[in-house]
Amino acid sequence: MNSMRMMKAVVRGGGPLPGVDQFALARVVEGSRNLICLPGMSKRKRPELAASGAALTEHEKTLYSLIRSKQDMGIWSKDLKQEAKIPDNAAMKALKSLISKGLVKEVVNVHFKARKHCMAAEFEPSAEITGGPWYNQGSLDTEFIDIMKDQCLRLICKLGVATVDMVADEIKRSRILKADYQVQQIGEIVKALALDNDIVEVKSTGIGEFASIQPGKSCYKCLRLPGASKEPSKVVAMASVPCGVCPHLRECTPGGIISPTTCDYFTKWLDF
Amino acid sequence: MVSQNGIKYAVHIVSTNFGDLVAKVCECLLRRGPLTYQNIARSTEISLPQVKNCLLLLIQHNCVQAFSLEPAGDAADLSKPINTKYIALFDNIIHRTRFSKFIAVVSEELDKECVELFQGLLQHGRLSLKKMIDRAKSGRDDCAVEDTIRGNLAKLLDSRFVERCPAGEAVLSPPAEEGTGARKRGAKSSKIVAKSITIEERILDAAAPMEAKRFLFTTDADCKKTSENSSEVLGGEKRKYDSLESERETSADDSHVPWRVNFEEFLHRFRHKACVENVRERLDGGAAIALSAMLEATRSMEKKVKSDKTVPLSINTIYEEVMKKEAGRSMTLDHLRASLALLGCERGSNDLYMIDLKAIIKHAQTEEVEAIVLKRYGRDAYRIFRLLMKTGRLQETDKISGTAFVDKKETPKILYHLWKDEFLHMEKVIVTTPRQLQFLLWKVNRSTLWPHLLDEMYHTALNLCQRVAYELEQENEILNLPPHKRVGPLEERFTRLRNVRMLLDASLMRLDDALMLFHDF
Numbered sequence A: 001m002n003s004m005r006m007m008k009a010v011v012r013g014g015g016p017l018p019g020v021d022q023f024a025l026a027r028v029v030e031g032s033r034n035l036i037c038l039p040g041m042s043k044r045k046r047p048e049l050a051a052s053g054a055a056l057t058e059h060e061k062t063l064y065s066l067i068r069s070k071q072d073m074g075i076w077s078k079d080l081k082q083e084a085k086i087p088d089n090a091a092m093k094a095l096k097s098l099i100s101k102g103l104v105k106e107v108v109n110v111h112f113k114a115r116k117h118c119m120a121a122e123f124e125p126s127a128e129i130t131g132g133p134w135y136n137q138g139s140l141d142t143e144f145i146d147i148m149k150d151q152c153l154r155l156i157c158k159l160g161v162a163t164v165d166m167v168a169d170e171i172k173r174s175r176i177l178k179a180d181y182q183v184q185q186i187g188e189i190v191k192a193l194a195l196d197n198d199i200v201e202v203k204s205t206g207i208g209e210f211a212s213i214q215p216g217k218s219c220y221k222c223l224r225l226p227g228a229s230k231e232p233s234k235v236v237a238m239a240s241v242p243c244g245v246c247p248h249l250r251e252c253t254p255g256g257i258i259s260p261t262t263c264d265y266f267t268k269w270l271d272f
Numbered sequence B: 001m002v003s004q005n006g007i008k009y010a011v012h013i014v015s016t017n018f019g020d021l022v023a024k025v026c027e028c029l030l031r032r033g034p035l036t037y038q039n040i041a042r043s044t045e046i047s048l049p050q051v052k053n054c055l056l057l058l059i060q061h062n063c064v065q066a067f068s069l070e071p072a073g074d075a076a077d078l079s080k081p082i083n084t085k086y087i088a089l090f091d092n093i094i095h096r097t098r099f100s101k102f103i104a105v106v107s108e109e110l111d112k113e114c115v116e117l118f119q120g121l122l123q124h125g126r127l128s129l130k131k132m133i134d135r136a137k138s139g140r141d142d143c144a145v146e147d148t149i150r151g152n153l154a155k156l157l158d159s160r161f162v163e164r165c166p167a168g169e170a171v172l173s174p175p176a177e178e179g180t181g182a183r184k185r186g187a188k189s190s191k192i193v194a195k196s197i198t199i200e201e202r203i204l205d206a207a208a209p210m211e212a213k214r215f216l217f218t219t220d221a222d223c224k225k226t227s228e229n230s231s232e233v234l235g236g237e238k239r240k241y242d243s244l245e246s247e248r249e250t251s252a253d254d255s256h257v258p259w260r261v262n263f264e265e266f267l268h269r270f271r272h273k274a275c276v277e278n279v280r281e282r283l284d285g286g287a288a289i290a291l292s293a294m295l296e297a298t299r300s301m302e303k304k305v306k307s308d309k310t311v312p313l314s315i316n317t318i319y320e321e322v323m324k325k326e327a328g329r330s331m332t333l334d335h336l337r338a339s340l341a342l343l344g345c346e347r348g349s350n351d352l353y354m355i356d357l358k359a360i361i362k363h364a365q366t367e368e369v370e371a372i373v374l375k376r377y378g379r380d381a382y383r384i385f386r387l388l389m390k391t392g393r394l395q396e397t398d399k400i401s402g403t404a405f406v407d408k409k410e411t412p413k414i415l416y417h418l419w420k421d422e423f424l425h426m427e428k429v430i431v432t433t434p435r436q437l438q439f440l441l442w443k444v445n446r447s448t449l450w451p452h453l454l455d456e457m458y459h460t461a462l463n464l465c466q467r468v469a470y471e472l473e474q475e476n477e478i479l480n481l482p483p484h485k486r487v488g489p490l491e492e493r494f495t496r497l498r499n500v501r502m503l504l505d506a507s508l509m510r511l512d513d514a515l516m517l518f519h520d521f
């Protein structure tokens, strides 16, 4: 999937929700090529072998068929050389040539970012290699995830109480994010919002505000308004005093080297 | 078993209240468990009479309880001396820091005179009616004062703020299913029961007055009768010795029965308040009103502080109670029904409603722990921790990374950090086919994390206390200045000290709420 297409797909379409920075959206999406590699879309059209096929050397042929046999998992260049039993230099040369002919590409393996990982051009790397839909170039695409989270939070706040299906429907209907997000992916984002304590999961009682939701079904309510500070508003006991978050608590004793009477954290905290 | 920092905190409290000598005796008991007073003297190297005095003081203030074991076997063996032992009551020591909270509760419900009487009890630990009257009269012979005191004591008893003192010495029946004779065949369940009752609980049970007598007080006693006795010397010392010896209680005359503050009642109320506040914040005002009404209506029926569920009630009873409060009057029956549903109310047989209080407390505790994680380890760790808290099962590193949206590279580092600091439990799983792979699984282990955090809280409380003391000591000179001399920089220093104190005291209060949340609720 090409990133431009993706970018258009996302930005085009229905009116934005209030407060969404479309430019930020565009900027982020541009870098997020992996985001909508949905199942069934992972295979590209096979490049025209006929054109370049004839020109392949023996080594190139061996490497190419080996790489292709690994499909969307690809192979580490070192493993490749070993499995193909071709001398280092020759293998390197053949690989380079395959890449320049557009038959083989290098992909980032999320588990070993520094390794040279090869894959036949017609395959899209599997989720295991890319890290899944939320990864870009081997790193978690946090900027994009934050935007998705923000969108979902806005929708849940607007709806009052919402199930994942309702959020997914609303996203589809409002066409803010034109790409087809599966309910499952929206569900992942919503769950992350719940882990952030921005929304809370409640079971529908079927009455009052839950009237439109089947009783017993999981739904979500807003705890933090979009745009509000992420700092928890609740005053807690331990976390609001220096010792509660101090790395030296264990070594801190009255009269010791680290002690409450000489402690700098306290001095700063009590600096009126 | 009280944690190390819990003991240090308790010793600090005793030491600031009663001095170092008493604190030393108390520490010895806290660390070593029940001891005879000869043994205390031996291990603290304090003289016998001094130990005795310290114990008397601690008993007077309900921080120590005396007990002995009923001689096993033939009752004829009376020649053997009975070994009285003493046990420190950790909870009651910590309660000493909560006196201002207790007073606030009493002030809300009863008049000023009752509050004064209550304060007297806090100050003296235990008082008989006679002593209460003597204190109030201060030399005058006035029957009106006496009647007022009787009336006020009755009110305090009626609200259960005060109770009859336990027996001076508890007598424990020989441990049938404990100690060396514990090898009872089979019965696994009995083992669990035996384990969950500590020696301290057994002693307190044995010492407690009969439930029927606990709050019983005859108000119509004759004023003259107590006046006649008033010439008898019954100074503090005398009364204290009495409580050390076996109790000599004459049921005919209530005026010598010692009374004390009933800490348990306050814990009931604080726990209820904590539940209501948690629900208000997490759910909504309606749910809070409904829960508050249910707790209010059944408070006198609640047996123990840590009760798991509310007493079952019909919706009509709850509604009646709701309407008693200003805030509840706008609530319709339908609204109440919706609120009860929101609370996850369990509908038992006969359509009676009850609420899982234990779940609410668990929730409140979890919030406190999560806040610590957020502040100490950051937002990614917070999400991971909340995920593990929620699932409650072992989870594999990659799975955690995926669900919590934390980068695959970062996740193991965060998990390791949390594990090192005892927030998580880790298990390794090695899979050998097709090739050897090692997986790490993680979960939150509440049974070890909670006590660990409680210990840190005691440590923190102690640190705050020490800092208060230090700040006051530093500015001693200013505190001793008369107000008109506090000018310029001196005034600034004074203001700073006031702010420091306010912040430290408020933090300590809040921390104490958390201590109760984890220890008493």
Ligand code: SF4
Pocket: A242, A243, A244, A246, A247, A248, A249, A250, A252, A258, A259, A260, A261, A263, A264, A265, A266, B463
């Ligand atoms: S007193 Fe200071 S050093 Fe000691 S635990 Fe508290 S914050 Fe840390």
